[in-house]
Amino acid sequence: MxxxxxxxxxxxxxxxxxxxxxxxxxxxxxxxxxxxxxxxxxxxxxxxxPDFICQAASKSLSRHETKYTPNTGLPALCQAIAKYQNNLFGSHFSPENVSVTVSGTNAVMVAAQSCLNPADKVVVIEPLFPTLSAIPEILGCEVIRVALKTKGNSFYLDTDELFAALSDAQAIIINSPSNPTGWVASKELLTEILNFCRQRGIWIISDEVYSRHVFDKKAAPSFCELVDEHDRVIICNSFSKAWAMTGWRLGWLNIPKSLVPTVRMLTEFNVSCASAFSQAGGLAAIEQGExxxxxxxxxxxxxxxxxxxxxxxxxxxxxxxxxxxxxxxxxxxxxxxxxxxxxxxxxxxxxxxxxxxxxxxxxxxxxxxxxxxxxxxxxxxxxxxxxxxxxxxxxx
Known part of the structure; x- marks a missing residue:
């Protein structure tokens, strides 16, 4: 034995x-x-x-909504997410720019699978939640770590160091607001990163699950405010943090429309789809949870x-x-x-x-x-x- x-x-x-x-x-x-x-x-x-979210899921179950759903999510939920983000960020997403995932972690995995190949160089900013570096490593990528600098009791990102690391990279994974540091990238910094990556065809995977957990404004600066259909940007989000739904395993991606067929197939082969009753809870969260x-x-x-x-x-x-x-x-x-x-x-x-x-x-x-x-x-x-x-x- x-x-x-x-x-x-x-x-x-x-x-x-x-x-x-x-x-x-x-x-x-x-x-x-x-x-x-x-x-x-x-x-x-x-x-x-919250009870109103649980009740929405319970009603979905009482209607026996326990069958498979579309790979990229129920149309009503995708539409509600797009509307929510457009109102919050002044973005111009359509439902086709939204793909529902089974958690924020699954969102990052599908995003990475969409744009990374083995041996690609991927830049991450640390300290970071370990999933964000483990996923590209699992996919066979070379992970390059750029550490936040400190000044007094503040963190900041040295863009010269970041852009040097990105010079021969294929992607960057960025988490802002950041777990564990609480660091928040300014809109000016996000714009600078986006412009650098646009010029070089570098993919951006942006983990924005804490976008609502800022104490001086309604939401943190987001790539949602900056991207268009031609940008190589995938934005990952989750219902877990903002609506206290960690156990529901529900998230979403914002993607260019041209990426929809790829994300649909990857979702099919990873998890098939998110459950109908979890999505019913997510719809209630988006529409009634402000x-x-x-x-x-x-x-x-x-x-x-x-x-x-x-x-x-x-x-x-x-x-x-x-x-x-x-x-x-x-x-x-x-x-x-x-x-x-x-x-x-x-x-x-x-x-x-x-x-x-x-x-x-x-x-x-x-x-x-x-x-x-x-x-x-x-x-x-x-x-x-x-x-x-x-x-x-x-x-x-």
């Missing part, structure tokens, strides 16, 4: 063998075994999906302020400015590339679990990410314990 098992493992994909378990999941698995641990590790709001989005962002602004209050002045740490998303990204002096022993000790002593910074790339090492999308009565005492732990326990 051991020899048979060894033979089996030798036969699996070499690219799959190179994949590592996310350090976020490793820490969470440790914490889930403990009692009374406040979980701030995953990027997920503590609030449930009040929920705005109230959620207002609550997140309060929890953001709470993070700044408890963690913003700890000696030998840097809490980066929190313009967007629902994360605090905290640098702790002396915390090395393997922060898991320290974070396990935090779980044991402070009863709080957070995400290790190294999960987000080499430039994330020495940091922790704290999800503050939870109710203040739970968040405040958790942050108070985190503060006390950092003040009293030095990193290994």
């Amino acid at each position: 051991p020899n048979a098992e060894l033979s089996l493992l030798n036969g699996i994909s070499q690219r799959a063998q190179l994949l590592d378990e996310s350090p976020i999941r490793s820490v969470a698995n440790y914490g889930m075994e403990k009692d009374d641990v406040t979980p701030l590790w995953f990027g997920e709001a503590s609030s449930p999906t 009040d929920f989005v705005q109230s959620s962002v207002a609550a997140l602004k309060q929890s953001r302020d709470c993070v700044q209050h408890y963690l913003g002045d700890i000696p030998n740490t840097t809490l980066y400015e929190m313009k967007a998303t629902f994360y605090g990204f905290l640098k702790i002096e002396g915390l090395g590339f393997d922060s898991q022993p320290y974070l396990r000790q935090m779980i044991d002593q402070a009863k709080v679990g957070v995400a290790p910074g190294e999960a987000f790339g080499v430039s994330g090492a020495g940091h922790i990410r704290i999800c503050h999308a939870t109710q203040l009565p739970l968040l405040e005492p958790a942050l108070e314990r985190v503060r006390a732990f950092i003040l009293n326990v030095k990193p290994f």
Whole structure:
């Protein structure tokens, strides 16, 4: 049996063998075994999906809408998404520019499969959510990492370094607002990147799942405001964050119309289609969910302020400015590339679990990410314990 098992493992994909378990999941698995641990590790709001969304899905099920749907999504949902984005960004999307996906992650995968070939060079900006670099690696691409720079407690992108990396690349994957840093690309920066890529035929895959989670405007700057039908730009979005629908596995792509046949086929061969009842919930979210989005962002602004209050002045740490998303990204002096022993000790002593910074790339090492999308009565005492732990326990 051991020899048979060894033979089996030798036969699996070499690219799959190179994949590592996310350090976020490793820490969470440790914490889930403990009692009374406040979980701030995953990027997920503590609030449930709003009732009006659940009721829409329930009504869909009661109508026995459990059959296959069109590969690119129900026409009513595609139309509603296009209208929503046109109102939000002043864009000019038609329903044909929208393709419904099974989650934001699936959106990024289909986008990457649409425009990447093995051995292509793909630039990513880190710290970044690990899926965004893992997907091109799974597809056999060479991933080139450009790290955000820091000035004080702010992140910024060095465009000279970015454009040098893009000089012989076929694509860039950009996430703004950024998980885990909260960095937001300005409209001027997005325009500069788009113009550079237009001139060289470089594909842009833009992950904009946190576009509504900004604290000083209705939405973050978006490629939706800038693109036309000739641009090699694919915009990825999700229902998970803005409408508290993480478990529904529903997202969408904005694509040039010429890409529709390719995306339709890739969706067919990846997942076939999104479920009808999930899309019914998504339609309700798009058409009726604006009040929920705005109230959620207002609550997140309060929890953001709470993070700044408890963690913003700890000696030998840097809490980066929190313009967007629902994360605090905290640098702790002396915390090395393997922060898991320290974070396990935090779980044991402070009863709080957070995400290790190294999960987000080499430039994330020495940091922790704290999800503050939870109710203040739970968040405040958790942050108070985190503060006390950092003040009293030095990193290994």
